[in-house]
Amino acid sequence: MKTANTIALSLFLGLFLGSTALAADGGNPKKGKHLYKKECKVCHSKADSAGELTPMSKTMAQWDRFFDKNKHKHKPEVFQQLSKKELMDIQQFLYDHAADSDQPQTCG
Secondary structure (H helix, E strand, O other): OHHHHHHHHHHHHHHHHHHHOOOOOOOOHHHHHHHHHHHHOOOOOOOOOOOOOOHHHOOHHHHHHHHHHHOOOOOOHHHHOOOHHHHHHHHHHHHHOOOOOOOOOOOO
């Protein structure tokens, strides 16, 4: 009985930790919010041609994929002008306030 419980607990912890491995980690969400407003909102507001984009526009997993794979494919120079730390800060802010997060936010 103890062995089955130990295996079940180990499996649960492995799955839980594995699912959070993709999450944005190490960024500063406060700096990310400031950078998002300064760098992203310029083009991603309701009235702009790029269309409105807020943290709630995507789920946490979608934000991770965006930063890992998409890298702003429509205008890659946007990401190229930012440091890795700045991108990590923006990603952390967007991830922390995504549609499926505990604190969804629009970044008004």
